[in-house]
Amino acid sequence: MRELLEAVILGVVQGTTEFLPISSSGHLLLGQYFFGMDQEKYGLTFDVALHLGSLLAVIAYFRRDLAEIARAFLRSIPHPNFGDSDQRVAYLLIVATLPAAAVGFLFRGFFEGLRSPWAVIAGLTVFGVLFILSERVGGKRKQAAKMSFRDALIIGVGQAIALLPGVSRSGSTITFGLFLGLDRQEAARFSFLMSIPITAGACLVQIPQAYSENLTPWLGFLFFAGFAVSGAVAYLTIAFLLAFFRRYSMRAFAYYSFAVSALVAVLLLLGF
Template sequence: YLLVLATIPAAAIGFAFREVFETTLRSPWVVVASLTAFGFVFILSERLGNLSKSAAKMRFTDALLIGVAQAISLLPGVSRSGATISAGVLLGLTREEAARFSFLMSVPITAGAVAAGLPGAADEAFTPYLGLLFLAGFGASALVAYLSIKFLLAFFRRYSLRAFAYYGFALSAVVSVLLLLGF
């Protein structure tokens, strides 16, 4: 039930403010600000989180707060998994437990996004060839997702979120320079 609870804030905010997220906030400068801000969030979560709690000891409020972090990730430039993992770490989860919960949280939100896109896809002519392409794409993406999650869980057992902070700072600097140069 905690996964369902954690999904509610992003679903509600995403539905209510879909237009704002898809238009008004679609700016490269919003991405720069988000990357920079979350670089600091990653560092702070490592510094302030006590990394001792398992997901089994999560409370109702923990799941709700991680869900709010997922809602914040609707902003362009904010990583959904980065926001939810750092929130979990700030709430005391180990990095690995926070990552595991974050990846499980992605299932309902991704399924919802796919379901929202189905009406438009139903208008397309569906042939056996397209069905085969769909299955191949689904299989490849499932394999890559599995391997990526396996790698990241192993990574978080040994390393901190700081690497992602530095990546965010570097990427925001590069994007800022490109924007200032007129690209």
């Protein structure tokens, strides 16, 4: 029963933090570290299951947008019309995916070697500051379809930076979007859409390695539980954040990041 509870807890953490700008990888690492969870049991296969759950959630939530973008992309072949907003968004998403795909492919081992609670503290703190700055100097009313391809590449760099432990993928890309003049909801929507190809690609790369791990029926059940909980919670989180940004800013997440960083630092210094 304890193992099932742990799987559910990690599913809730993944589903909540994957799209809130507070770092899913950082919270998963901290949860496993402080609760003494078996890192071998909840290894790569479980990580893939959690990310597949959140991937399915974002696809389900934006299914109509994705259908329009897919049709627009097919219409664009072989002569794209960047005056068509859906076609432009399709190509902006492709460009925005390139930096993280390249960096992840070339330096994946390097980033995995940086995983530690202190790295999470650093990532949360730095981006907490950037959340506040982006609200002060950015966040105009530009729509995602009006972005340049240079803007999309810059947001893509933000997604690549999120490979660092403690750096939220959604937080980084939304922040870069605000700096470039997008409003919060547009920045969040573009961030969620651009998470689809990079998450799908990461899962596809990891599945062969995960498949080689010994998987008993009980572990399979735990992974399915984590997958289902992650997907359900992620869907609700996306809806919540888009509604939240209609009225509130990124500052709340900055203060949360500072509080978590301070708490974790104190616990580590006390020897926990």
